[in-house]
Amino acid sequence: MAHRIAVVVLDDFAPLDLGIPGQVFWAARDRDGNHLYEVVTCSVGGAPVRTNAGYRVLPDHGLEVLDSADTVLVPGVHGGPAMLTGTIPPALGEALQGRPRVMSICTGAFVLGAAGLLDGRPATTHWMNASRFRRLFPKVLLDPDVLFVDDGDVLTSAGVASGLDLCLHVIRRDHGSEVANRTARRCVMPPWREGGQAQYIDRPLPEANGSGTxxxxxxxxxxxxxxxxxxxxxxxxxxxxxxxxxxxxxxxxxxxxxxxxxxxxxxxxxxxxxxxxxxxxxxxxxxxxxxxxxxxxxxxxxxxxxxxxxxxxxxx
The missing domain is CATH 1.10.10.60 (Homeodomain-like)
Incomplete structure (x- = not known):
């Protein structure tokens, strides 16, 4: 039976972050061409959700599908209560508890943080939002320099395309390098990227203020x-x-x-x-x-x- 991954979307989610698991896990197959994963999408109440790109999507499921999921994945969000106040709908916070494996892409880590799943754990998110994340979730051991963090049953990834790295890592962890490499070739992407998020951070040279040194x-x-x-x-x-x-x-x-x-x-x-x-x-x-x-x-x-x-x- 294929491993079921449930993707939970909130309003103002990042469209690419939703597309990544659907594409990468769909491409993961065994030697006979059988799919190794099934990806389903859900929202609170199964309601339509807005993207940040001017359109809506209508998930096929409500949060009840999480009860049959082997992995739950949360895409990035742009603004909204999760990023502004560190809060999420109570129904979602309850639904995320006790899952076998939970993942986030980019600022989806804010949702996991709001659910209390990252307290005392190492995690990462988009480097541009690291300061805000630390203010909202001071108990999380944030590392904004890496592409992803695997802490066993909770995994987080950095900005946007690092979700690709995380999904491939999960495939490699579940099924080995041969399957992960074959999936990478099918998706026309590198099976492994060297380095971390630090290489993408823009650090302009400091401006002098005319005093001191x-x-x-x-x-x-x-x-x-x-x-x-x-x-x-x-x-x-x-x-x-x-x-x-x-x-x-x-x-x-x-x-x-x-x-x-x-x-x-x-x-x-x-x-x-x-x-x-x-x-x-x-x-x-x-x-x-x-x-x-x-x-x-x-x-x-x-x-x-x-x-x-x-x-x-x-x-x-």
């Missing part, structure tokens, strides 16, 4: 490819090393060395995205000196190698 930070940004030691930085700021270090941390939350390394990573990311420079050249221009050093720092920051990063983001 700001002028020296500007000076550092203009000389990323040069060797910059703490003594030179303090001299430029006309402070003692101790005072400079203290003020720098007060203003940025980081040590000068850590801040400089992050800016060099950002410069390397920019060069990898926008130029055809060899990795060794990118390393020199961003201040890492060698390709080995660049690989180490980039992998620590975003979880992938320079070449993998370029393949993902290089504009054709």
């Amino acid at each position: 700001a002028a020296t930070r500007d000076w550092m940004l203009e000389r990323l490819q040069e060797p910059l030691d703490l003594a030179a930085l303090a001299e430029h700021a006309r402070m003692s090393v101790r005072t400079f270090t203290r003020r720098f941390r007060e203003e940025t939350g980081l040590s000068p060395a850590r801040w400089l390394a992050l800016q060099r990573v950002e410069q390397a990311r920019h060069l990898l995205e926008t130029t055809d420079l060899a990795v060794a050249q990118v390393a020199r221009r961003s201040g890492f000196g060698t390709a080995v050093s660049l690989r180490q720092h980039l992998h620590a920051a975003v979880g992938v190698s320079p070449l993998a990063y370029r393949q993902t983001f290089r504009r054709s």
Whole structure:
């Protein structure tokens, strides 16, 4: 018998998040071509629900279908009580309790959080909503840098397309790599993505505010490819090393060395995205000196190698 997955939709849900499980799990088949999963869609009372794209869908089921589901999946939502106040309809909160396995895509984690299913557990959601999530659900161990979190019977994924990664992970967990790889080929998608959500986060360089160590930070940004030691930085700021270090941390939350390394990573990311420079050249221009050093720092920051990063983001 096929494993039944019930997808629960609320008003203002993300259409792609609903389509992902229907497509990916539908494509998962055994060697004889038999479907391994059945995907059904439900809503509170079986009522029509709005997407955030200007149309409605009419689920075939109400929440009673959850009683026959092996897995419950909640797509992302845009706004609404789950994201604004951390609340969901009481009927849904009760219906989500005690299920064998529960999953969320993107901001669907807000629904699981509102149901109390994530308290004390590791979880993730879209990086842009991480701060709001932490305010609403402080008991959750949120990690906004990963593509998905598997905590056994509760699984959460990051923004939008990471739902693909999570669904493939579940197929791999349920049926092994051969089935997952075959499913990925059928869906024309990579069977595994390196790195995490951190590589997609937009971190613009900070703007100087004209006080404290700001002028020296500007000076550092203009000389990323040069060797910059703490003594030179303090001299430029006309402070003692101790005072400079203290003020720098007060203003940025980081040590000068850590801040400089992050800016060099950002410069390397920019060069990898926008130029055809060899990795060794990118390393020199961003201040890492060698390709080995660049690989180490980039992998620590975003979880992938320079070449993998370029393949993902290089504009054709």
